Structures are given as structure tokens and as C-alpha cells.
Amino acid sequence: MRCLMCGKPMTKETFADLFREEDVLCADCRDGWKRISRRFRFRGRKAFALYEYNAAFSSCLLQFKECGDEALKTAFLYPDRRLLKRMYRGRTLLLLPSSEEKEKERGFSHLRELFEGIGLPMTEPFLKTGEKSQKSLGRKERHEMARGIILKPGVALPRRCVLADDVITTGSTMKGALSVLPEGLDIRIFACALTPSHTSEDSLNA
Amino acid sequence: MKCQRCLNTDREFFYRGSNGWYCRKCISFGRAMLEEDRQAPAVKPVRSGSEEYVLQYPLTEAQSRVSHQCAEAIDTTSVLLCCVCGAGKTELVVESISKMLKAGKNVCFAIPRRQVVLELENRLRKYFPKAEVIGVYGGHHEKTDADLVICTTHQLFRYYRTFDLLILDEPDAFPFRGNAVLHGIAETACRGRTIYLTATPDDWLKEKEKRGELICLKLNRRPHGHDLPVPVIRTAPTVILLGILLCWLKNRSTPRMIFVPTIRQAHLLHAFLSRFVSCSVCTSKTENRDEVIEEFRQKKNGIIISTTVLERGVTIPGSDVCVFHAEHGVFDEAGLIQMAGRAGRSFQYPDGDVLFLESSRSALVRKCRKEILEANRCVV
Known part of the structure; x- marks a missing residue:
């Protein structure tokens, strides 16, 4: 078994290695990731993030998303798959959209691959819209369009769900998604990583 | 299986994604799908006349x-x-x-x-x-x-x-x-x-x-026909090495490059030397590296402290070279020869001064000196 990032063979060499959680990255690569396991409120909803969005995390995410290195899909959530399954039992993951263009270029849905390993049901109820089709939309929809996100027409939404994304940077995609979801849903929020600027809670609640 | 781009054949580095097999060894250059045939990029034909050249100096x-x-x-x-x-x-x-x-x-x-x-x-x-x-x-x-x-x-x-x-x-x-x-x-x-x-x-x-x-x-000959500068090796505790270095820096009329093994040492040495002489520092972390080098080039008797970033390819006419802690593990034989080769490159000042300072005897440093002597001996 080789580390997915640096390609070095992984062996259980030291005594401490025996107690480490099984992982797809080697200890050196994983140590670069800053684990924060932060529980916070995002617009009043319970939210959870695993890592800080730092250089090591972003280089891994870039390789996964931009270079299209699908093998890295397990690098993000594999060590926490049981925790997340327990935490969100009985919920459905609502995956945030990425632009169609990018997805076509990539050839796979990166969030679907990323969250696949957890073993929770997933749907992709959102669409990211380009600016071209704006004219054909009504007033209310156009307001929603400001966020660039709409619900797919006729999509069935589960009552208990988790909005899931890879990184919360400004939080605007997440806000956009929240604003198009109907009232009365039991919504949680999950992101693999959070930018360090969001350490103060107000910035996310605003 | 063989990657068409990096020629990797190790099966462990190939991964089958939803679009087919690709090579993970060279993934940082973008994804290279295995089944797709790579095409040579279209290039313009070479303009006629572009082969004409002028050299600044005639070749020896x-x-x-x-x-x-x-x-x-x-x-x-x-x-x-x-x-x-x-x-x-x-x-x-x-x-x-x-x-x-x-x-x-x-x-x-x-x-x-x-x-x-x-x-x-x-x-x-x-x-x-x-x-x-x-x-x-x-x-x-x-x-x-x-x-x-x-x-x-x-x-x-x-x-x-x-x-x-x-x-x-x-x-x-x-x-x-x-x-x-x-x-x-x-x-x-x-x-x-x-x-x-x-x-x-x-x-x-x-x-x-x-x-x-x-x-x-x-x-094995430089155009000016002089021998390569042969390094002088001094072995002493670090404190004494600093003393030797200071003496060497005194009364200089030529630019001097001091190579150190680590970035940390570069800054420490800079802090120490700045008390006696003015000098600049250049490492891979230096943001305005080009400016620092340019400034050093302009000065007639500047001093620059550098890590191995300047080990190769940089020509500072008439400079002398010192390698501090030459026994350190980051220097390999090739690196030492290259650093010594920074000295004595100009026609005006063909015999540069090269000083290797080590705090413990190192076989590698001696081997490097031997190599240079060898090159001087068997000039073809």
C-alpha cells in the first residue's frame, strides 16, 4: 500500500503506528492537515467541519479536483467515515453543485466520489446556473439566481438532510443553497474544511 | 501499461477512474489518460534566417x-x-x-x-x-x-x-x-x-x-586557459571557522560568495557578519531574489550569503567563493565542484580564490578537490 499523495510505501514501522487509525495517506502527509473538528452554527443551523483549509489540504483538493486525480477520493473522509455515518444516521446528503463546464472537463462528480465512502444516501438536488438563461426565468427565480443556484425542477427532498460541500470559503454557495431550500426541513451542514478566516462565529452567522 | 508522458510502467501508479486508466505518477502535470493517443502539438515552421548567429567572443x-x-x-x-x-x-x-x-x-x-x-x-x-x-x-x-x-x-x-x-x-x-x-x-x-x-x-x-x-x-579548460581554482581546505571548530572567514573577507577587492548548507544558517551567518561587513542573503525563500543578485552583481566588492540556490548557472565575474560547513550532508560532490566553479570565470581575474571551511574532516570535500586537480592535470 502506497501513500496516495507522496507515493511512498506505507508500513507499520513504529510502535505508535500500530495505534494509528487506518489511513490512505502516510503519517507525514497527514500531519500537514490541521484537524479542527469544529462544531459551529451556520445561519442558525448546526454545522461541522473536519479540517482547516491550509496549504496541505488545498494542494490535495486541487490535485483531486483540478487535475482530476480520482484516486484521492478516499483521502479526505476515509479516516472519519464511521464517525460521519454515526453522526448523520438517517439523513440524506445534499451535495452542492459545481459548474457543469468544470464537471464535464473532469468527467466525474467530485463531491459524489468524495462522500461515497461514508455509506449515506446522496442526492444532487441543485443546479449551478450560468448567466445566459437568466432571461427566461421569473422574478422570484431571478432573485435566487443571484446566488447562482436553483433547485432542480421536481426534485424530491428528504425531510432530514445534510448540506455537504468540500470547503466553506466565503460561505456564499452554502447560503445560496440554504435560501432555495423550502422551510420546515431539518438541515445540518457539513464541510471537509473551513478557511481559517472563519474562526469567529459571527462571520458565518451573518 | 506505460504512461505516454512520463514513461512510468509501475502498475501501482495507474488508477482506473470513471473515465478510464490514468497515470498518477505525473498527475501534477494534469491527468494523462492511458487510452488516449497523445498528439504532438502543432508548431510553426522555423523561420529562415534564424540560424544566423553572432558570438560576443570568438571561440578558442x-x-x-x-x-x-x-x-x-x-x-x-x-x-x-x-x-x-x-x-x-x-x-x-x-x-x-x-x-x-x-x-x-x-x-x-x-x-x-x-x-x-x-x-x-x-x-x-x-x-x-x-x-x-x-x-x-x-x-x-x-x-x-x-x-x-x-x-x-x-x-x-x-x-x-x-x-x-x-x-x-x-x-x-x-x-x-x-x-x-x-x-x-x-x-x-x-x-x-x-x-x-x-x-x-x-x-x-x-x-x-x-x-x-x-x-x-x-x-577541461576554461577559455582564458588558466587552471581551475583549487579549493583550500580548512578544518576547525565553528568558532575558529568564523574567524578564518572574517580574515578572508577583509581587504577584498572582489565580490565574494559564501555558501551555507541551510536557510537557517544563512540567516544566522548574516546576523553575525552584518556586525562587521555589509552583506546580503539569498535563499530559496528570498522573495526578491532577482533584485538581490542584480544588486550584488553591480557592486564591485559585495558579499552574498547563499544556500545552494546559486550553486549553478549563475556567473558573477571575478568572484571568490567560500563554502561554510562544507562537510554538511546537503552538499554532494557535484554541488561542491559547481560551487568551486563559480570562482575565476572572468578574463580579467582568471584565478579565483576558493575556500572550503569544514568543522570535521570530510572525505567528500577531499574527493572534490581531487576531481578538480584531476581536471587541471589532464587537459586535452
Whole structure:
């Protein structure tokens, strides 16, 4: 078994290695990731993030998303798959959209691959819209369009769900998604990583 | 299975995604699907007249002999030009480049370090005034096609089977040295011959020579005809070494370069020396590196403290060199020879001063000195 990032063979060499959680990255690569396991409120909803969005995390995410290195899909959530399954039992993951263009270029849905390993049901109820089709939309929809996100027409939404994304940077995609979801849903929020600027809670609640 | 770009054959590095197999070894250059056939990028034909060149100095007799030999040899085989530091390796291949351009062939000059690309771009532009010469490096690759391309070895991934002549400068330097991905990319970028330019061929090149894949041309003389400066070795505890260094820096009329093994040491030494003399520091973390070097170049008797970033490819006329803690593990033999080779490169001041300071006896330092003596002895 080789580390997915640096390609070095992984062996259980030291005594401490025996107690480490099984992982797809080697200890050196994983140590670069800053684990924060932060529980916070995002617009009043319970939210959870695993890592800080730092250089090591972003280089891994870039390789996964931009270079299209699908093998890295397990690098993000594999060590926490049981925790997340327990935490969100009985919920459905609502995956945030990425632009169609990018997805076509990539050839796979990166969030679907990323969250696949957890073993929770997933749907992709959102669409990211380009600016071209704006004219054909009504007033209310156009307001929603400001966020660039709409619900797919006729999509069935589960009552208990988790909005899931890879990184919360400004939080605007997440806000956009929240604003198009109907009232009365039991919504949680999950992101693999959070930018360090969001350490103060107000910035996310605003 | 074999990656078409980096020539990797290790099955463990191939992964089957939803679009098919791809190579993970060279994934940082973008995803290379295994089933897709790579196409050579379309390149413009070489402009006629671009082969005309002017050299700033005429070649010496020894230089022009090697230059002719090289230009002849590339018709049939790849060439290793094994020349001491400061022998004018770039000038030696100008004739070969011109010959290829005249035949309408595509030529590329690739170097591991970005710093050197800039310097070389200017130099070759002067040598080939009629040709379109471009530099391609990280953050500067809007245009990738010209008569003569100068690029970093990383950027070669853009050119699949494009060049009829690929000149690899310093193939034994970091990060190219021992990097299987970069070696593979260089091999696939070239469809013709390769010229390797180095003073210190590594095992990979020696191996190639043994297998008969290339012929080795040697030039152990600098154009001014003087011997290479032989390093003086001083072994003492660090405190005394600092004393020796200070004495060496006194009464100087030439620029002095001090090499240290680590960035931390560079800053410590800078803090210490600044109390006595004015000096500047240059490491891989220095943001305005180009400015620092330019400033040092302007001064007649400046002092620069540097890590191995300036080990190669930088020519400061008439400078003297000191390697501090030469026994440190980061310096290898090739590195030491290269650093010693920074000294005595100008015609006005052909005998530079090289000082190796070590805090414990090191066999490597002595081996380096022996190599230099050897090169001085068997001048062809």
C-alpha cells in the first residue's frame, strides 16, 4: 500500500503506528492537515467541519479536483467515515453543485466520489446556473439566481438532510443553497474544511 | 501499461477512474489518460534566417574543436558535453543549434532551474538576433511556440515528441536529478537527439555512456586557459571557522560568495557578519531574489550569503567563493565542484580564490578537490 499523495510505501514501522487509525495517506502527509473538528452554527443551523483549509489540504483538493486525480477520493473522509455515518444516521446528503463546464472537463462528480465512502444516501438536488438563461426565468427565480443556484425542477427532498460541500470559503454557495431550500426541513451542514478566516462565529452567522 | 508522458510502467501508479486508466505518477502535470493517443502539438515552421548567429567572443581553438565535434555527432547520436564549470558550455552548442535551425528542425534548451532560464533567454537572444527566442517557465507560458524555446525541465510536458534537438543543461541538478517523472517527460518531449551539458555527470549519464547511447566530449579548460581554482581546505571548530572567514573577507577587492548548507544558517551567518561587513542573503525563500543578485552583481566588492540556490548557472565575474560547513550532508560532490566553479570565470581575474571551511574532516570535500586537480592535470 502506497501513500496516495507522496507515493511512498506505507508500513507499520513504529510502535505508535500500530495505534494509528487506518489511513490512505502516510503519517507525514497527514500531519500537514490541521484537524479542527469544529462544531459551529451556520445561519442558525448546526454545522461541522473536519479540517482547516491550509496549504496541505488545498494542494490535495486541487490535485483531486483540478487535475482530476480520482484516486484521492478516499483521502479526505476515509479516516472519519464511521464517525460521519454515526453522526448523520438517517439523513440524506445534499451535495452542492459545481459548474457543469468544470464537471464535464473532469468527467466525474467530485463531491459524489468524495462522500461515497461514508455509506449515506446522496442526492444532487441543485443546479449551478450560468448567466445566459437568466432571461427566461421569473422574478422570484431571478432573485435566487443571484446566488447562482436553483433547485432542480421536481426534485424530491428528504425531510432530514445534510448540506455537504468540500470547503466553506466565503460561505456564499452554502447560503445560496440554504435560501432555495423550502422551510420546515431539518438541515445540518457539513464541510471537509473551513478557511481559517472563519474562526469567529459571527462571520458565518451573518 | 506505460504512461505516454512520463514513461512510468509501475502498475501501482495507474488508477482506473470513471473515465478510464490514468497515470498518477505525473498527475501534477494534469491527468494523462492511458487510452488516449497523445498528439504532438502543432508548431510553426522555423523561420529562415534564424540560424544566423553572432558570438560576443570568438571561440578558442579548443572550444571550436569541441563545438565542431558536437555539431557533427548530433547527426548520428546523442552527446554528453562534459566540460568544467565556466568552459562556456552554452557557446559550445550554438553551432549545433544553428545547424538544426538551418535544417528547419525544432530546438529546445531545457534547464532545471527557473532562474537560469531568464539569464539564458537573454544570452541566446543576443546570439541569435534573427530567431524568435522565448522563455517558458512556471507562471510564464502564454506562448509556447517559437524558433528556439528555452524552458524549465518541468515545462517540457507541453511538448510531446516535438523537438529534433533537445539540449538539457545541468541534468544532474535538482530537481531534475534522480526524478523519474522529469526524466520521462524529457524523453518523450524529444523525437531526435539530446545534448547533455554538465560539469559533473551523475550515475544516470555515466550509465547511458557505458551503454553506448551517447558519446562523451570533454573540455577541461576554461577559455582564458588558466587552471581551475583549487579549493583550500580548512578544518576547525565553528568558532575558529568564523574567524578564518572574517580574515578572508577583509581587504577584498572582489565580490565574494559564501555558501551555507541551510536557510537557517544563512540567516544566522548574516546576523553575525552584518556586525562587521555589509552583506546580503539569498535563499530559496528570498522573495526578491532577482533584485538581490542584480544588486550584488553591480557592486564591485559585495558579499552574498547563499544556500545552494546559486550553486549553478549563475556567473558573477571575478568572484571568490567560500563554502561554510562544507562537510554538511546537503552538499554532494557535484554541488561542491559547481560551487568551486563559480570562482575565476572572468578574463580579467582568471584565478579565483576558493575556500572550503569544514568543522570535521570530510572525505567528500577531499574527493572534490581531487576531481578538480584531476581536471587541471589532464587537459586535452
